[in-house]
Amino acid sequence: MINDLWYKNAVIYCLSVGTFMDANGDGIGDFQGLMRRLDYLHGLGVTAIWLMPFQPSPYRDDGYDISDYYGVNTRHGTLGDFVEFTHGAKQRGIRVIMDLVVNHTSDQHPWFQEARRDPNSKYRDWYVWSDKKPSHAKKGMVFPGVQKSTWSYDKEARAWYFHRFYDFQPDLNTSNPHVQAEILKIMGFWIQQGVVGFRMEAVPFVISTKGPQVKKPVEQYDMLRSLREFLQWRAGDSIILAEANVLPETDMEYFGEDGDRMHMMFNFQVNQNLFYALAASDCRPLVQALKATKPRPATAQWGLFLRNHDELDLGRLTEEQRQRVFECFGPEKEMQLYERGIRRRLAPMLNGDRRRIELAYSLMFSLPGTPVVRYGDEIGMGDDLKLPERNCARTPMQWSTEPHAGFTKSAKPILPVISEGPYGYQHVNAAEQRRDPNSLLNWTERIIRMRKEVPGGRLGRL
Ligand code: BGC
Numbered sequence: 001m002i003n004d005l006w007y008k009n010a011v012i013y014c015l016s017v018g019t020f021m022d023a024n025g026d027g028i029g030d031f032q033g034l035m036r037r038l039d040y041l042h043g044l045g046v047t048a049i050w051l052m053p054f055q056p057s058p059y060r061d062d063g064y065d066i067s068d069y070y071g072v073n074t075r076h077g078t079l080g081d082f083v084e085f086t087h088g089a090k091q092r093g094i095r096v097i098m099d100l101v102v103n104h105t106s107d108q109h110p111w112f113q114e115a116r117r118d119p120n121s122k123y124r125d126w127y128v129w130s131d132k133k134p135s136h137a138k139k140g141m142v143f144p145g146v147q148k149s150t151w152s153y154d155k156e157a158r159a160w161y162f163h164r165f166y167d168f169q170p171d172l173n174t175s176n177p178h179v180q181a182e183i184l185k186i187m188g189f190w191i192q193q194g195v196v197g198f199r200m201e202a203v204p205f206v207i208s209t210k211g212p213q214v215k216k217p218v219e220q221y222d223m224l225r226s227l228r229e230f231l232q233w234r235a236g237d238s239i240i241l242a243e244a245n246v247l248p249e250t251d252m253e254y255f256g257e258d259g260d261r262m263h264m265m266f267n268f269q270v271n272q273n274l275f276y277a278l279a280a281s282d283c284r285p286l287v288q289a290l291k292a293t294k295p296r297p298a299t300a301q302w303g304l305f306l307r308n309h310d311e312l313d314l315g316r317l318t319e320e321q322r323q324r325v326f327e328c329f330g331p332e333k334e335m336q337l338y339e340r341g342i343r344r345r346l347a348p349m350l351n352g353d354r355r356r357i358e359l360a361y362s363l364m365f366s367l368p369g370t371p372v373v374r375y376g377d378e379i380g381m382g383d384d385l386k387l388p389e390r391n392c393a394r395t396p397m398q399w400s401t402e403p404h405a406g407f408t409k410s411a412k413p414i415l416p417v418i419s420e421g422p423y424g425y426q427h428v429n430a431a432e433q434r435r436d437p438n439s440l441l442n443w444t445e446r447i448i449r450m451r452k453e454v455p456g457g458r459l460g461r462l
């Protein structure tokens, strides 16, 4: 029975449509391009794709500022292209999950536009307002150093609104039952288009109490159960993978004692301590993190990762441990971000040293949980620290030695392709690594196969 739980036996590959493959030559990756690369992903052995946001958005936070939940951004294609893509993936036995970004909308979303314009609008209460500037407006920022506050004044509304993230991302009032119903509707909509689950962003914030009086937010864990229940009714095999960087004491609140809340969570504890182990040659805290995150219901599963699209967040380490990781993997100020993390890609952090990269991956593929690989890491892509904040590690996929790494025929890709230094596409690209049996790409393919063949790994019970 437990073998039916596909997510325990999955290898997830995360990618952003916009930087993966551009089919129509306008410089922006699209679903038609991604479709052409499905056989590459199938060959690599991945069994699930996690898509970063692709809906209409002003793209001020790489699409994590959505202005319409029920559409595909025209720059990536049409809803028709999307369904062709999910179908193509399904034909190859690859499942698709997508980001569910419902902590906030874009300030350009019609809901927010109407809410700010008309105090009597039904959408007013979909957001979180205050007449006066709350005393804790300068607290709780997620992007310290860049974001100045969590409350901003809106002239049109003549009120202050709450935003846990950037000021153009007003928080949804998630305790409002209409907002909750809309979240279910969004999930139901995409399930009908062929996805089998969601990577739910910022879960602790989504379920927190929000408001001018709320000095210490309290998580409403029960909300997680209703999301799960709804999803399971609509499609029995669909899952939620929660982004929740929380302490091990609260893990069970997210999974649910009876396994009736989140199916999966990213293991941020293991991630941070794994980098500490690599930096300090000391695996004791990693062992502790593994022990602390062990208890969980039989149907629950950890998502394991090395690097993702955000900074490597070291906020849960002790000051001393964090400094150790900084010294080793991100010694320069420009490599660090938000006073807590490192914004580089994996390969440059490990000095491009093949043996260390293999060690890091071997660990990830053998620890209990489902591995989540970031696009480009299978070929050892680098970063471009000239780009702001997290964009440095979001550059286009390097396919070949053709101009712009074969990502686009346009002269101006959406983000510059890395073309200088040891990580330039002339040296690091998928086409050349395919031809070389000893390349990192072929090594990754082999370790993925090995992982699938080891049943202990499948069940996350190693
Ligand atoms: C994403 C970030 C994003 C943030 C705000 C997180 O889930 O990982 O990239 O900036 O949400 O939407």
Ligand code: CA
Binding pocket: 022, 023, 024, 025, 026, 027, 028, 029, 030, 075
């Ligand atoms: Ca395009």
